[in-house]
Amino acid sequence: MTSHVLSETEQRLADVVAHATRTRSRSSGVSRRGFLRVGAGTAAAAATLGLVAKPADAGMRRAIAAAGGATTDPKLTLVKRATQGFSLLDYALAHGLGYGGWLSYQINHTKIDDSAVNAMLAPLTTLTMTPQQLYDAVQNSSLTAGTIYRELAEATMVRSIHSPRQLFERMVEFWTNHFNIDWNDGAVRYMLPDFDRTVIRQHAMGYFPDMLKASAKHGAMLVYLDNNTNVVGRPQENYARELLELHTVGVDNGYTQTDVQELARALTGWTIENVRSGRLGTFRFNPRGHDTGAKTVMGLVIPPNQTGTDDGDQVIDYLAKHPNTAKFIATKLATWFLGENPVPAAINAIASTYTATGGHIPSMLRVVLSQPAIATATPKIRQPRGHLTSMFRSTLGQLAVGTNRTSIVNELTLLGQLPHRWPTPDGFPDDIASWGKALHPRWNFSARYCLNQVRIATVDVVSLLPLVQAATPGSQAWGINLILTGGTMSEEEQYTVQDFIDVHDGTAATIRDAFGLAGSAPSAQLY
Amino acid sequence: MTKPTDCGCNEYRELSRRGFLGVAPGAALAAAAAAAAPAWVPRVALAKDHNSARDVLVNVFLRGGADAINMLVPAGDPDYYGSRPTIGVQSGDLIPLNGTTFYALCKPLAPLATAYNAGHLAFVPACGTGDPTRSHFDAQKFMEFGTPNQPASNIFSGWIGRHLQTTPPKGGPIRGVAISNTLPKALAGGPGVLPIRNPANFTLAGRAATADERTRALLELYETYPDPMGSAALDTVETIAILNQLDIANYQPANNAQYPTSAFGTALKSAAAMIRGDIGVEVIEVDRGGWDTHASQGTISGTMQALMDDLAQSLAAFYADISASHLSTTTVTVMSEFGRRCEENGSLGTDHGHAGMMMVLGGNILGGQVYGQWPGMGLQYRYNGLDLKTTTDYRLVLSEIVQKRLGNPQTAAVFPNYTAGSFLGIAQ
Incomplete structure (x- = not known):
């Protein structure tokens, strides 16, 4: 305490x-x-x-x-x-x-009642459909592929904004980036809702090795990184390389090109069921496509003639236990929660916990979010998506489920960040160098949102302000500052916002403009 | 409201801090011109001094590791078809190039032959960073920061950013534009650079009645804020004013240039509008992703064909468009983080390789030639037994462009820890 x-x-x-x-x-x-x-x-x-x-x-x-x-x-x-x-x-x-x-x-997120959000998402029927069902529905024109994406993106945003399981949603975003898959990649489009449900959400607060193994055997990952066509003879390296570089030990961190090739051999024959099987995307081991020879991956000797998926299982288990994986995951978690260039002490503490607990994510969260660790946090810029959810959450705005024409996807497009649409497997950047100069979309979203011009959103900042002011006297700008940031805007920023209010007539429109301005301020981009 | 200014002088930035709508008089002049002229005319004449000693650079990054071997095909290499028994481009699908019987263009790149045959497009095969990494993300970072083979590097600015740092003016607006959601690493650290998703729609949303005062307030909010956000706010406000005058949404390309409606084609069209509008932009970056063709890449149909179609048709339209007025003051550089494996894999694709290719286009590029040396695809010639060797450092090509076309002699600052040898002679 x-x-x-x-x-x-x-x-x-x-x-x-x-x-x-x-x-x-x-x-x-x-x-x-x-x-x-x-x-x-x-x-x-x-x-x-x-x-x-x-x-x-x-x-x-x-x-x-x-x-x-x-x-x-x-x-x-x-x-x-x-x-x-x-x-x-x-x-x-x-x-x-x-x-x-x-x-x-x-x-302890499962103890938090999430039923209100689930009720909101109930109309989004594609979220719980299997890849085969989605494929069939698109084939018989009862569904468009665009709707699959829209519903997945809407669910992501509705949960981020409205779920009381906030830390869980933050981890879902983290792992979605860690195991990034672009929805817009062939048959992946039918498989990503299932991946989101059965890999990311299933394991986001569980054990990392379980999530890693589940991702390796999921159709979305197998298709996105092409392992579904990795066969004996001329193996292909796409998944093997990213498994090392992005999912486990980190780039060039203890492996060579030979290790990549050996790992690719170990994963030959890991493929998916096709459409004709009626179980599109389900993991399938193809013994005839598997290379049964001996392999060595980063010092792990894999004997020849093992059965089934033993080669791949063995090497993934090995990678999950590797100290470089502990360090890599720890560094990413620390960067996610504490800021760019986290202190080594925080990284080491998380990595030790990873090793001691077998990659138990809640245990790592207790370390990275501990008071001593949070004391080392440095300011981070919100990604555009985070700016959107932050504006909604701070002003108690309501995001509705829309249609293909009116959904939040339109706003995310303007903001320049579509969830599940980052094209490359590294996930969205999370640094100020990448996002810090793209102010224009944030300004425009802030202004339009506070004016209630975002069609699928409802917000009433004008009514909100006096509620807070009743509890804490101060200028209007102070109240706006409290609402949006908890009071971390600078005095200069507040003066600017208050000046804007004062030279106008103080009408509701002015207050909305003022909220939009404050939401555009530098402090409101940081957290 | 301070009085507007049409200043094109060194104080532009300082003045426009106080009068951000400073280009307004240009609007009146251009509107008059537009009334008289049938074709598209930008609503602004000159937003600031345009240093005619420097070309506008358009940098195109092909993200994902483009398979250069199947783009500029080394058909004369005796090991080409052996390395690529299935995905090798057949002779009937090759477009011959003047001056070489060794190389030929893969058919979808045929639209580039016009610029090549006119002597305005050059190829540099087997070109790259020389860094051993086969990671996309490290390779892109090293290429964009200009720091290959420097694992301990603490340089976090890009080569374009440093070019802008070492040439005047010290600030913006609109020295560099990336048509993108995020700032590419190549532009990092550059003064007056912005990522702009859609230059044809770069306006301030919200109530028109309060737009001016909100703009003033936004400038005040960021006035003393550190980079990158602090300078970006002023650059954003000024760029909104400039692009509003330019009216890219109604841009009409010259020479009846037909851009593809793809994101890449649309971005190059916006780039041409900015260049032909003479708004003073010095660098424009336009990226094209999707080149990571591990599986089913195809030859003249399929994934590579779609990628090459978009690249070639967009570049050809851009070339036709700027040829009307700005060919001699524009240089286009095209690169990718690495090339791909000599041999095809079992998925009928190619894995990450080593050397790639550069293309350079412009009125003062000595094109119609293939530069550099071909290392050979045979096993004995390969890098690590797998990949094409790098025979030309990409920094050699870019150093020549920076010095000759961008008028910046400080190539050592642009590419630290690198000593360029003799230039290829690719530019005048």
Whole structure:
């Protein structure tokens, strides 16, 4: 538990907002009407506790802001790093539960009720269809391939924005990048929803070696990296190379070109069922395509004439246990949560946990998100997708499921980041050098979203602002800052936003513009 | 609102910080011109001084490791068909090139023959970084940062970025544009560079009534912010104003050039509009992915054919388009992170190789020739027994372009830890 001692007032406010959270969750949480009830709940609870009568209470203001990045509260950083976008409601919950309590709450994700989001996604029927079913439906024109993509992308975004299992969703995004597959690659399009469900979501909070093995035997990976055509005689190296370079030990980290070729031989015959089998994409071992000779991969000797998939299983198990894999996964996790160039101590601690637990992901999360590790976090730029989810989450916006013409895919296209569509197996870049100059799409999304011009979104920033201001007196810009970032915008940024409000008439449109501006500010791109 | 300025002077950046709509007078002039002229005319004449000593560079990166061996086919190599018994390009599908009986173009690249035969397109086969990596991502990084064979390198700027750093002016706007969602590593560190997804639609969304004040506020928000975001904000605002004057959405190519409707073709069309609009852009990067042809790559049909069609038809349209007015001040460089294995694999594709190929196009390129040396595809000639050897360092080609066509003698700064030997003589 944290050593941070809440003042009595701070504790009471945390209770207030935690109460609001429960109210919101009971009232089906994610709807716009639910959001309005949050407001009512907050006000009522605040009145009960007598907080509204003391609007100038400095401790109260601190409770929302003080624990913020401008001060020393690690809970704000934790909430920002462990979610798909900052929200005062998450932050208040962290206040209520404490640092360790909130982290445990998120790590034990299966205990968090996700039924509201599942109900939202119920109309997206392609999510649970098998590759063969999707193929058949496209063949008989009851479905377009574009719909498969749209529903997968929508589900990804709806879950990121609305699921209370925020850390889980953040890990889903992480592993989706780690095992990146471009939806737009031949038959992969029929297989990716199943991959998302049975590989990534199944194992995102489980054991890394299980996820690695599942990915190796999934049709989407076998097709995307061509191992389905890797046969004895003239093996092909695509999957073997990326298995080493991107999935396990890391680039040129202890292997040679010969190791790549030997690994490719070990994986010959790993292929998929075809359409005519009625089980498109299901893993199939083809004994006639397998090279039964002896192989040596990074020092692992594979004897000749093993049966079935033993060669590949053996080498994947070996790679999963390799210390370079522990280090590589640890480095990626540390970079994901703590920022570019994480400190070696954090990497080493995660790698040790990987080795000690056999790649148990929740155990690694407890290390990388521990208070000492979070204390070393450096500012990160949100990817465009993260900027979108962050705007929704912070303003309690509602993302609806759309149609092929109106879906969130259109916004993601403009933002320049379509989930499941990064073409190469390395996954989306996650650095400021790649994204830091692409401000224009973020500005435009922020402005249009806050004006309610994003067709499948509903947001009411104008009603939200007074709710927060009632709890914490200050300028409008201060309130906007609290809502969007938890209070980490600079004073200069707030002056600019307030100036904009002041020279206008203070109408609702001005407030919307001001939210859009604040969402465009440099601090709002970072987390 | 400060008064607008049509300044094309050194203070452009400083002035436009205060008057970001500074190109407005150009709009009036160009609008008058447009009324008189039937063809597309940019609405802005000159956004800033255009240094005529420097070509506009269009850098095309073929991501994925293009199979150069099946593009500029070494048909005269006795080991070509033996290495590629199934996917070798048959003689009937080869387009002969002037001056060589050894090489020929794979049929889908036929649209490039016009520029080659006119002496404006050169090929440099067996060209690459020479770095041993067969990782796409490391190979791209090394090529773009200009740091092959320097595993301990702590250089994180790109060769184009450093070219812009070592030539005036020190800031933007619009010195470099990547038609892309993210900034390619080659442009990293460059002043005045932006990734722009779609230059034909680069406007400020939101309420028109508050657009000016929001723009001012955006500039203020980022004014003291460090790079890369700080400078990007000002560059973005100024570029919005410039591209708005240019009206790329209604661009009409010259010479009836027909661009493919692909993303690559559309991007090259936008590039031509920016070049012909004389807006002062110095470098444009346009990438084409999808070249990682491990399986079923085909020869004159299939994956490689689709890739080559798009590449050749887009480049041919671009060549025709700029030939009307800007051929002598434009240079196009085409590269890929590596070539592919000499021998085909069992999937009728090719695995990651070593040397690739460069193409260089422009009015002052000594084209119509194939440069460099062919190392041979036979086992005894290969790199590590597998791949084509690198006989020309890509930095040698680019150093010559940087010096002769981009007017920058500081090639040692552009390519640190590299000493260029004698130039190929590929450019005037």
